[in-house]
Amino acid sequence: MKNWRFRIIFLQGDSEIMENGKILVVEDQDAMRESLMIAFRDEGYQVDVAVSGEEALQKLGSHDGYDLIVTDLKMKKIDGLEVLRLAKSLHPSTEVVLITAYGTISTAVQAIRDGAYDYVTKPFRHQEILKVAKKALEKKSLKDRVRYLEGEIRDKYKFEGIVGNSNAMLEVLKIISQVCRTESTVLVTGESGTGKELVARAVHYNSLRREGPFIVINCGALPENLQESELFGHMKGAFTGAIKDKVGLFLQAQRGTILLDEIGETSPSTQVKLLRFLQDGEIRPVGGNKAIYVDARIIASTNENLEKAVESGKFRKDLFYRINVIRIHLPPLKDRREDIPLLVDYFLEKILEKLKKGKRVFSEESMRSFINYDWPGNIRELQNIIERAVTLSKNEIINAEELPLPIEEVAALARNPIEEKKRKSFIVTTLAEQEKNAIVEALNKYGGNQTKVAQMLGISTTTLWRKIKKYRIRPQHEISDKTDR
Incomplete structure (x- = not known):
């Protein structure tokens, strides 16, 4: 038993x-x-x-x-x-x-x-x-x-990392929610590091193609002579080194979505094939005679001005019109500073979980530094700065001097903008008072003779008269522009 x-x-x-x-x-x-x-x-x-x-x-x-x-x-x-x-x-x-x-x-x-x-x-x-x-x-x-x-995948990419309450970002989120329900080609523009791939993922994982593959192609990382082969595949013997058939990335994206990152870096011949795909949904492997139909949605992204690229002849005008059906523009971080505290909190939570760190908070001076810095690397730079600061921090509170920002800027960035405004106002007022007092003293000394006062102060009589009016000076002696003989 x-x-x-x-x-x-x-x-x-x-x-x-x-x-x-x-x-x-x-x-x-x-x-x-x-x-x-x-x-x-x-x-x-x-x-x-x-x-x-x-x-x-x-x-x-x-x-x-x-x-x-x-x-x-x-x-x-x-x-x-x-x-x-x-x-x-x-x-x-x-x-x-x-x-x-x-x-x-x-x-x-x-x-x-x-x-x-x-x-x-x-x-x-x-x-x-x-x-x-x-x-x-x-x-x-x-x-x-x-x-x-x-469910995790859908939740993870739904609007992962697209954080902000600024008018610009609310407009971006509105367009994403609308375009998800369509099959339209999308062009995502914005500086490097603004989150263009996050937007593309949000569109894919909230569309009817969410069960299909999401293929990211960095066009700028592909040498021109390999672009067509990587994107559309090739047949055995198509060129030296083509020892067997190769399935291109487009075919791997069947019933899914393709993100053509930095599409402005594609070669002229690749642009021709992309145009054919957008027109007919067909690709032709290098060295192949038979067209292959691919059911895939295109999302393109770029950090360059494609309109200027079209004007210079670098980018095909007809291809530009094909990809520029719905445009989503991501503003640089410096143009939506009101979103920075939200982004800091979001990344801090993610990074603490990733690094298995205890509680960390940024001081008020640190947060002012974040808000006042211009972020040339945009959100990607912000995320990297936060991760480095958290990794190297030894205390619960991370101060401004611990931020890996340019040293000469940290002190200025950390200043309270209201107090700084008051300080500058005080300096300006003090200088103005000093100038007014100097003019009054000189006018009294020379009995109101404007010409002599101007000569003593090293300014023109016109400038002196303008300053007298500006400071509303009423001298003890009658002001005169006569010169002593």
Whole structure:
């Protein structure tokens, strides 16, 4: 008996699915129901029972969901088919195994077409139904895992990293949400580091093509003589070194999305082939005679002015019109400084999780430095600065002098702009007062003789008169422009 119990414990520890599987046994015969309940519990499953189809429907309606339902096919009033249909309507991922007599096998086969996992024919041994149940639970576990990963991917790329409440970014998010529902070609523009690839991913993973591949092609990183081969593939013998057929990146993107990053770097011959694809949906491998249809959406991105590239002849005008259907422009970070605190908080949380660091916060001076800095590298530079500061930090509070920004700028950047304004205002006021006092003193000294005062101060009489009016000076002596003889 002890050996038997040890075997059961071993099985429980050996399979996570067997430990966590929730099974509902639906059987109107007491002996069969009791026998199945004991068999499943002995294998480590969580077991619930229903003595009729009616009770099964009630339990399905009030329960969060079972992993597996084992139900007799023939029952009074509500049979196993009704239990199957309701289970699938309420919880589509729940697997159902039917118990059937020999005479109802045809009905059980139809039930499988309606979504049942399998059926077991009476009479059966416990090992037989346990084996079927294990496979059904493994299938459900796999489906749940796939669904979870798909959800994670969608959540991860939905609007990952596209952070901001500025008017410019709200407009970007609005366009993304609209373009996701279309198949239109998209052109994403903006300086390097502004997040163009994030926008492209957001468009793809929120479109009907989300289940298809997302292929990123850095056109600037491909030598001109290899662009066509990499993008469209080549046939064996097409050129020296082509020892076998090569499938291009376009064909790998079938039913998905292609991001042509830095499209302005494509060669003239590649531009011709891109134009043909956008017109007809066809590609032709290098050295091939047969066109291949590819169902893929194009998103292009660039950090250069394509209009100027068209004017200079570097980029084809007809191709520009084809890719410039819907344009999404990402402003540089310095033009949306109000988003910087949000971005700092977002990246700080991600980086702390990545580096397994304890709590870190940026001081007020650090945050002012972030806001006042011009960020030539945009969001990518901001993220890198935050990661470096967090990595090297030893204290919970990260001060401005710890930021890896240009040393000569840190002090100026960290100043409170309001206090700085007051300081400058004070200096200006003081100088103005000094100038006014000097003019008044000179006018009093020379009895209001404007010419002599101007000569003493080293300015013209016109300038002196303008300053007298500016400071509203009322000298003790009558102002005169006469010169002493």
